[in-house]
Amino acid sequence: xxxxxxxxxxxxxxxxxxxxxxxxxxxxxxxxxxxxxxxxxxxxxxxxxxxxxxxxxxxxxxxxxxxxxxxxxxxxxxxxxxxxxxxxxxxxxxxxxxxxxxxxxxxxxxxxxxxxxxxxxxxxxxxxxxxxxxxxxxxxxxxxxxxxxxxxxxxxxxxxxxxxxxxxxxxxxxxxxxxxxxxxxxxxxxxxxxxxxxxxxxxxxxxxxxxxxxxxxxxxxxxxxxxxxxxxxxxxxxxxxxxxxxxxxxxxxxxxxxxxxxxxxxxxxxxxxxxxxxxxxxxxxxxxxxxxxxxxxxxxxxxxxxxxxxxxxxxxxxxxxxxxxxxxxxxxxxxxxxxxxxxxxxxxxxxxxxxxxxxxxxxxxxxxxxxxxxxxxxxxxxxxxxxxxxxxxxxxxxxxxxxxxxxxxxxxxxxxxxxxxxxxxxxxxxxxxxxxxxxxxxxxxxxxxxxxxxxxxxxxxxxxxxxxxxxxxxxxxxxxxxxxxxxxxxxxxxxxxxxxxxxxxxxxxxxxxxxxxxxxxxxxxxxxxxxxxxxxxxxxxxxxxxxxxxxxxxxxxxxxxxxxxxxxxxxxxxxxxxxxxxxxxxxxxxxxxxxxxxxxxxxxxxxxxxxxxxxxxxxxxxxxxxxxxxxxxxxxxxxxxxxxxxxxxxxxxxxxxxxxxxxxxxxxxxxxxxxxxxxxxxxxxxxxxxxxxxx
Ligand code: UDP
Numbered sequence: 001x002x003x004x005x006x007x008x009x010x011x012x013x014x015x016x017x018x019x020x021x022x023x024x025x026x027x028x029x030x031x032x033x034x035x036x037x038x039x040x041x042x043x044x045x046x047x048x049x050x051x052x053x054x055x056x057x058x059x060x061x062x063x064x065x066x067x068x069x070x071x072x073x074x075x076x077x078x079x080x081x082x083x084x085x086x087x088x089x090x091x092x093x094x095x096x097x098x099x100x101x102x103x104x105x106x107x108x109x110x111x112x113x114x115x116x117x118x119x120x121x122x123x124x125x126x127x128x129x130x131x132x133x134x135x136x137x138x139x140x141x142x143x144x145x146x147x148x149x150x151x152x153x154x155x156x157x158x159x160x161x162x163x164x165x166x167x168x169x170x171x172x173x174x175x176x177x178x179x180x181x182x183x184x185x186x187x188x189x190x191x192x193x194x195x196x197x198x199x200x201x202x203x204x205x206x207x208x209x210x211x212x213x214x215x216x217x218x219x220x221x222x223x224x225x226x227x228x229x230x231x232x233x234x235x236x237x238x239x240x241x242x243x244x245x246x247x248x249x250x251x252x253x254x255x256x257x258x259x260x261x262x263x264x265x266x267x268x269x270x271x272x273x274x275x276x277x278x279x280x281x282x283x284x285x286x287x288x289x290x291x292x293x294x295x296x297x298x299x300x301x302x303x304x305x306x307x308x309x310x311x312x313x314x315x316x317x318x319x320x321x322x323x324x325x326x327x328x329x330x331x332x333x334x335x336x337x338x339x340x341x342x343x344x345x346x347x348x349x350x351x352x353x354x355x356x357x358x359x360x361x362x363x364x365x366x367x368x369x370x371x372x373x374x375x376x377x378x379x380x381x382x383x384x385x386x387x388x389x390x391x392x393x394x395x396x397x398x399x400x401x402x403x404x405x406x407x408x409x410x411x412x413x414x415x416x417x418x419x420x421x422x423x424x425x426x427x428x429x430x431x432x433x434x435x436x437x438x439x440x441x442x443x444x445x446x447x448x449x450x451x452x453x454x455x456x457x458x459x460x461x462x463x464x465x466x467x468x469x470x471x472x473x474x475x476x477x478x479x480x481x482x483x484x485x486x487x488x489x490x491x492x493x494x495x496x497x498x499x500x501x502x503x504x505x506x507x508x509x510x511x512x513x514x515x516x517x518x519x520x521x522x523x524x525x526x527x528x529x530x531x532x533x534x535x536x537x538x539x540x541x542x543x544x545x546x547x548x549x550x551x552x553x554x555x556x557x558x559x560x561x562x563x564x565x566x567x568x569x570x571x572x573x574x575x576x577x578x579x580x581x582x583x584x585x586x587x588x589x590x591x592x593x594x595x596x597x598x599x600x601x602x603x604x605x606x607x608x609x610x611x612x613x614x615x616x617x618x619x620x621x622x623x624x625x626x627x628x629x630x631x632x633x634x635x636x637x638x639x640x641x642x643x644x645x646x647x648x649x650x651x652x653x654x655x656x657x658x659x660x661x662x663x664x665x666x667x668x669x670x671x672x673x674x675x676x677x678x679x680x681x682x683x684x685x686x687x688x689x690x691x692x693x694x695x
Contacts, residue, residue, distance in 0.1 A: 009042040011078045016553040018577065023551060025572040026180070027089055042078060044089065049073035051093035055401040059472050072394050081373075081387075082395045083548040084366040086180065087133040088402055097407020098132035099364055100417075101543070102350035102424070105129075106359035107163075109142045109240060116412065117359075119143070119163055123170055128409040130174045130182035137185035137357070139219070139347035140164060144240040145193035145304070159194050161201055164211060171213035181571070182213055183351035187329060189219035193236045193304045196315065199326055203319040208685045215351055217327040217675060218316055225330075225669050227309035234309045241302040317665060320678050321658040327353070327677035328665055334674045337486040339643050340420055340537045343477055353675040354541045354647035355424060360416035363424050363644070364402040365543045366395050370453070371429035371554045374436040381437050385516045389460045392425065396464035399423035400472075400535055421475035424541025424644055425461050427453070429554035430634075431561050434619075435581055437513075441560040441621045442630040444497065444504035450558065451493050451637035452514035458487060458641035459520045461539040466528050474533030483534070485526055490640035491672055499670050500629045541644035553580075558634050558648060562623050563604025565597070582620055589613050623651040624681060628664050636671035645674045654681040 015023070020041070029039045029047075039047065053070035061069075076082040083089070085101040092099060105125045112118035116125075126136045146159025164186050171182040188198040199218065202211050227234050319326055334346050334356045346356045355363045368391055375384045403421050408414035430450065431441055439446045542558055549556040565578045578597060586592040591612075605622045606612045623631075628650050635648040650664050661678050668676035 009040065012041050014078075014080055014553075015041055015551070016580070019551045019553050021572065022547060027086075027551075029094065045074055045077040048084065048089060048092040049077055052088075052398055052401045052405055055404045058404060069397070073398055076391055076394050076398075079372065080369055080552045080554075081391050082366060082368050082398075083552055084398065084402065085364060085543065086547050088364060088366070089548070089551075090133055090180075092405070096132045098129065098134050098409060099402045099406045100362040101133075101135055101365050102137075102355040102357065102363040103129050103134050103413065104137045104139075104348050104350065104355075104357035104359060104361055107138050107140055107142060109144055116410075123167060125410055125413075126167060126182075126184070127170055127174050129413075130171060132409070133180045134362070135183040135185075135351040137187065137348040137350045137355075138167070139187040139189070140198075141187070141189040141192045141219070141347070142239050145238055146197070148238060148240060159197070160188065160192070161194065161197055164201070164214065168211050168213050184214045185349055185351045185353065186211065186214045186216045187219050187348040188216075189331065189347070190221065190224050190312065191235065191237045193238050195236065195312065199312075199315045199319050202325040203323045207323040215327065215353075215677070216325045217329045217349075217353070217677075219329045219331045219347065220669075221330075222332045222669075224309055225666070228313045228666075231308070231310050233306045234312070235303045236305045236307060237302050238304050239302075241300055313662075313665075317658055317662045320665070321656075321661045321680060321683075323683055324677065324679045327675060328668065329353070329356075329675045330669055330673065333669075333672055334645070337484070337489060337643065337672075337674070339484045339486055340477055340479075340482075341484055342479060342482045343420070349645060349675060352544050352647040353677065354426070354543045354645040355422075356645050356674060357422070358416060358420070360410075360412040361420060361422060362406075362408075362413055362417045363422040363538070363541070364399055364406070365424040365426060365541060366399050367426040367428045367543060367545050367548060367557070368392065368395060368457070369429045369552045369554050370427050370433040371436065374433050383433075383437075383513060385456065388456070392457060392460040393464045393467075395425050396423065396461050396536070396539060397468060399425060400465070400468055419475065419477045420537040421535060422538045422644070423465075423536045424543065425457065425539060426542040426545070426557070427457065427638075428545040428549040428552060428557050430558045431555035432581055435561075438615075438619055439510065440618050441634075442626040444502065445507050445510040447497070447630065447633040447637055448493060448506045448510055449514060450634050451496075451640065452517040454638045454641035455487075455490075456514075456517045456520065458540050458643075459522065459525065462487075462525055462529070462534070465535045465539050466525070466532055468535035469533040472535060474535060475537050477537065478533055480530055480533065483529075483537075485522075485529070486643045487522055487641060491636075493637070496633060496636050496640075496671060500633055500667060502629055502633070538643040540642050542638050542642065542646040542648070544647045558638055558646070560621055560623050560626050560631075562651075564606060564620055564622065565601035566604050579620075585616050585620070589616070624653050626651075628652060628656075628660060628678075629667070632664065632667055632671060632673070632676075635668075635676075636673055639671075639673050648677070650676065650678045652678055652680040654683070656680055 023041050028037050028044055030036060031038050049070050053066050053073055056066045056069055087101055088099040091097065105122045106117045107119055107122045108117045110118040112120050122138060129136050140160040143160040143163060144157045146157060148157040150157050167184060171184060174182055188195060202216055224234060316326055329349060335341060338346055338356065344358055346358055349356045357363060373384045373388045374381050400421065400423055403417060434441055434446050439449060545557045555561055561579060564582045583592060586596065600606055605625055606617055606620055607625045609617065631650045635646050639646045652660060664678055665676060
């Protein structure tokens with residue numbers, strides 16, 4: 001109503017100019033007839049808070065309690081301490097019902113199937129999800145290779161990549177009503193016969209041409225990475241020709257080779273073997289060896305070729321160096337650290353990699369703005385750990401409510417999502433938090449802080465989910481005995497540092513700053529989980545926060561600042577940005593002269609600028625000044641305390657050689673990261689963010 005417009009809300013003053021522009025262009029509701037705005041930013045936050053708090057009624061909460069929860073939600077949103085992913089902000093309380101950003105859809109080797117999992121069923125599912133602002137991931141490795149037979153028509157198969165092109169065109173056509181461009185992840189596992197074509201699908205002449213709505217990733221296994229290191233050959237397989245499909249076959253090779261030696265895997269093998277009773281992989285009583293498995297595959301005619309693992313890897317590296325694609329997904333790391341591993345094997349992730357999901361699962365994300373938790377105490381900046389813990393608690397509750405508030409476009413998605421109730425609490429504003437604390441991003445101190453923050457957030461998110469289980473019950477697929485506490489397999493900090501081999505020690509200041517984390521008792525938490533259950537099968541995830549970080553006015557995700565001044569190309573136009581923290585520092589040193597700013601803006605960085613104060617040069621480190629090793633160390637730190645994935649771009653300078661990409665990919669595997677992507681500056685014609693203003 002009109003009256004609301006007269007109520008100017010001061011809280012809107014927290015929003016930056018860019019935030020307002022983004023909100024105006026895509027988030028604030030308009031009257032569909034007049035196209036005039038019918039809400040302000042605060043009204044949007046209120047809409048989200050009230051809609052999501054309303055879910056509590058389903059759990060028998062009284063109106064007073066619902067109102068109290070609404071106020072808590074509203075508080076964290078309006079103070080920009082926590083924001084849910086874009087679809088939740090856009091669609092809460094509106095006619096569109098999808099509130100989640102992440103989906104994984106299965107693609108079986110058939111046009112359509114009775115249970116809706118064929119190629120064209122997947123295409124349809126994708127269109128519905130994109131229409132409302134969700135992103136989709138697919139594993140295409142079940143599809144028979146190019147040139148293979150099609151029995152029903154006696155024709156020739158056109159292969160996975162040709163089908164991917166249809167998904168790509170459909171994504172272009174749907175364009176999500178202009179609100180959000182559809183994003184996809186296309187995965188192919190490294191054993192597939194068509195893997196070489198897949199690796200080259202977006203590079204060379206096809207760069208900037210083919211599959212532009214896809215990120216592509218090769219699903220690799222430990223056995224493959226080891227074969228790369230040893231220079232061994234690996235088999236390529238036609239999935240149609242094995243009695244069990246190719247990826248299960250691959251899985252068996254992996255298992256049989258003993259790379260997954262943990263007890264839980266053994267247990268799983270026995271269970272699977274039991275279920276498959278009489279399958280070729282059951283050799284009376286024990287698991288067959290690799291050689292035996294290969295002999296069988298050979299007999300079945302499923303092995304099309306043997307290739308040198310090293311050569312295949314080199315092709316992947318060359319592609320990524322040339323165009324950013326393909327990335328890698330480490331399938332073993334993903335499945336080893338999946339709390340509900342007993343529900344099946346994960347084959348794919350959502351578009352940006354932070355959510356490895358089972359077929360048909362969806363996940364909603366939300367991110368904490370770390371910058372907001374830097375406070376002054378006794379004249380020094382420090383971290384408000386208590387405030388952070390409280391925000392985590394409300395964040396997890398809000399995300400859990402999204403699962404119930406969601407209106408699912410397909411029955412399969414609803415079933416899979418409600419069975420595991422995955423949510424992904426992540427962060428944004430790490431770089432700005434570090435600057436405010438005076439810690440350079442590329443320092444051992446910063447990596448240690450990342451490690452400790454991740455641990456703190458994971459602990460409190462798990463705790464919040466256990467509390468919710470007391471109140472509302474565990475997720476339906478919860479099995480107290482088999483649920484995996486993935487924090488038990490977090491690599492120690494020193495181990496990460498020694499793998500990468502960087503110099504330096506954690507300072508006593510930063511040790512002291514994060515002391516509170518050392519006192520967390522995870523064993524006690526486990527005891528509570530066993531006693532009360534847990535509401536969500538996964539609780540954390542580090543998303544890119546591409547848009548919500550603009551709304552919050554902070555740096556995105558766990559990335560360093562991209563540039564101190566840059567041009568940002570987004571759907572709604574071009575923005576020239578000067579980092580406000582940087583500007584504040586310039587003022588402090590009385591350097592806020594337009595000429596100085598213009599000069600800095602030419603390169604976007606000051607690391608090499610001898611006229612800038614030393615402190616500033618140390619603290620204002622940008623993405624291309626940070627070495628790949630430090631990029632990886634941050635990602636690895638956040639991945640250790642995390643039951644899903646960590647989205648991160650390893651940004652490289654344009655002059656980096658392919659060997660750097662090779663080093664990054666190998667290190668990522670050793671650091672236990674679940675997926676890795678590089679982006680070499682200027683390697684694509686269309687870049688969202690450009691360095692410096694003069695381009
Ligand atoms: N996503 C999408 N289209 C986009 C951007 C994002 O479908 O244009 C999905 C995708 O699954 C991605 C997830 O949203 O992994 C989270 O991205 P981000 O954190 O950047 O989204 P935000 O909430 O900031 O808009």
